[in-house]
Amino acid sequence: MKITRLECWAHAMPLTEPYTIAYETIGQAVNVFLKAETDNGLTGWGCAAPDLAVTQETPEMVVAAFNNIIEPFLLGADPFQYTRLLEGLHKFLPHHPSTLAMADMVLFDLMAQKAGEPLYKLLGGYRNSIATSITIGILPVTETVERARDFIRKGFKVLKLKGGNDVEEDVEKVARIREAVGNRAEIRFDANQGYTVEQAIAFIHRTEHYKVELLEQPTDKHNEELLKEVALNVPVPVMADESLMTLKDVFHLTSRGCIDMINIKLVKVGGILEGLHINSVAKADNVEAMVGCMDESALGIAAGLHFALARPNITYADLDGHLDLLDDPFAGLVRLEEGILYPGERAGLGVSA
Ligand code: MG
Numbered sequence: 001m002k003i004t005r006l007e008c009w010a011h012a013m014p015l016t017e018p019y020t021i022a023y024e025t026i027g028q029a030v031n032v033f034l035k036a037e038t039d040n041g042l043t044g045w046g047c048a049a050p051d052l053a054v055t056q057e058t059p060e061m062v063v064a065a066f067n068n069i070i071e072p073f074l075l076g077a078d079p080f081q082y083t084r085l086l087e088g089l090h091k092f093l094p095h096h097p098s099t100l101a102m103a104d105m106v107l108f109d110l111m112a113q114k115a116g117e118p119l120y121k122l123l124g125g126y127r128n129s130i131a132t133s134i135t136i137g138i139l140p141v142t143e144t145v146e147r148a149r150d151f152i153r154k155g156f157k158v159l160k161l162k163g164g165n166d167v168e169e170d171v172e173k174v175a176r177i178r179e180a181v182g183n184r185a186e187i188r189f190d191a192n193q194g195y196t197v198e199q200a201i202a203f204i205h206r207t208e209h210y211k212v213e214l215l216e217q218p219t220d221k222h223n224e225e226l227l228k229e230v231a232l233n234v235p236v237p238v239m240a241d242e243s244l245m246t247l248k249d250v251f252h253l254t255s256r257g258c259i260d261m262i263n264i265k266l267v268k269v270g271g272i273l274e275g276l277h278i279n280s281v282a283k284a285d286n287v288e289a290m291v292g293c294m295d296e297s298a299l300g301i302a303a304g305l306h307f308a309l310a311r312p313n314i315t316y317a318d319l320d321g322h323l324d325l326l327d328d329p330f331a332g333l334v335r336l337e338e339g340i341l342y343p344g345e346r347a348g349l350g351v352s353a
Contacts, residue, residue, distance in 0.1 A: 001114055003074050005037040008066040008102075010059040013297065013325040019137030022164035022194035024053065029295030029325060032062040032099075036074065036106045042113045044079070045351045046105035047300040047330075048098040049267040049321075054242065054294065055098040065099045074103065079110040086273050097245065097270040098294075104271025105303045105349070113348035119303075120343055123272070123310035129342045130308055130317045133158035133188055138165065141173055148177040148185070155338035158186045160318055164194020164218070171206045178210035188318075190216035193242055197229045204234040214261060214316075217241040228258040237261050241292065245269065250278045254285035263292040263318070264307075267300060272307050283313045290316035298322040299330040302349045305341050317341060 010032045018027040034046040050057035069092045077085055086104055093099055112119040120127075134156040136147045148159055159177065163170035170189070177187060189212050195203065200218035214237045219226035221242035231238040237260035240253050244262050246269065253259050262282050264275050275291075282289050291308035293301055301322045308317045319341055322328060333350055335342040344350030 001042070001078055001080065001110065002039045003036050003077050003079065004039050006066075006071050006074060007035045008063060008071070009033060010063055011297075011329065013295075013327050015295070016324045016326060019135075019324075020139070021137060021162045021190075022192035026295065030059045031297045031300065032059050032066075032102060033297070033299065033329070034066065034070075034102045034106050036110065038079070038110060040114070042110055043351070044106040044110035044113065045299055045349055046102035046109070047267075047297050047303070048102035049294040049296045049300055050098045051294055054268055055096075057096055057098050061096065062099045062102065065093055065096050069093060070099070070103050074106075079107040079114075082107040082111065082273065086271070090270065098267040100274070101267045101269070101271035104273055105266070105300075108272050108303070109348040109351075116347050118343055118345055118350065119306035119348055120309035123276075123306060125310060126312050127309045129340050130305070131157055131339055132317045132319045132336070132341045133160040133186075134320050134323070134339070135160045135162060135318070137162050141169065141176060144173045145176045145180050149180050152181045152184055156185065157339045158188065160188045160190055162190050162192065164191030167195070167199050167203050167206075170203055174207045174210045174212060186213040187211065188214050188216065190241070191218045193217055193220050195219055197226050200230040201233045204236050208235070212236055214239050216263060217243065224253055224256065224258045227253070228256065231257075231259055239263055239290065244278070247274065247277050247281065250281045254281060254287055259287065261288050261290060263290050264314075265292045265294060266304050266307060267294055267296065272303065275307055276311075279311055279314065283311075287313070288316070289314045290318055292318040293321035295325065296321040297325065297328045297330045298333040299349065299351065302330070302333045302343065305334050305343050306349065309343065
């Protein structure tokens with residue numbers, strides 16, 4: 001199998017409503033799509049979700065990297081030599097994780113299509129479905145509780161609450177949500193680096209009664225010792241998100257005992273191959289993983305889902321980034337029922353020809 005044609009373009013998708021996290025408010029998502037055709041008639045798909053704050057890429061950078069590096073590199077290449085191809089691309093694009101993820105997705109999609117199986121089976125096929133959390137951005141308390149009620153009515157069983165700017169308000173939100181939904185939902189909390197160590201510890205102690213399931217990235221990504229201090233002092237698992245960008249990061253975080261869980265986002269770490277490496281390091285330390293996402297088209301979400309279904313220690317999914325997007329060309333690629341995500345049963349990532 002040889003790649004004979006490649007095409008790449010940026011695509012803007014407005015959000016149904018803007019949302020706020022500890023450091024920004026987001027109103028639209030621009031993804032970059034990659035399409036690759038092969039000499040045996042297959043078409044593979046990939047998706048980048050560049051984000052200056054997280055991946056340090058813009059859509060223009062992704063498209064330029066495609067024109068200058070990816071297209072000449074992959075034209076004529078055999079997707080089954082994916083480690084050679086992705087190692088090569090990584091050398092040229094060491095600081096383009098989302099761009100790399102886009103190329104990686106195309107190669108995995110093509111290999112699974114050639115195998116005639118959905119990608120999650122090619123990758124290991126550990127599960128057939130996984131529950132996803134649904135995110136509540138930073139909103140006033142009353143709206144937060146209304147949103148939580150609404151999501152539970154829609155069948156979601158895991159809420160991911162964003163915060164990190166105000167411990168008082170965050171504690172109140174958790175308490176009010178728990179009162180409103182009872183034990184019908186898990187509550188996960190993502191501070192997006194907004195807390196100090198003391199604030200993170202205070203937040204967990206003050207919400208102990210309301211059972212927060214996990215605490216994601218409470219403190220500054222630049223100092224993993226802060227994460228460690230929180231993890232050592234709270235009874236709830238502490239998860240690294242922004243602190244984990246590379247294989248080296250997961251090695252440092254786990255070997256120094258800084259965290260209990262990790263959040264792997266394909267567009268953050270450079271794709272499925274790198275995600276598998278990262279997950280193996282986590283597994284070596286009995287660290288469980290969640291597969292997360294950015295504001296991604298259902299194409300990126302499908303890749304994250306197939307990856308999540310493939311490994312036993314990937315126990316959580318936070319794959320809701322596509323749900324608020326308007327004008328998503330890949331809408332419907334994954335199925336959501338009562339808060340559970342299911343992949344399509346078509347081969348590869350499941351995009352119809
Ligand atoms: Mg996060």
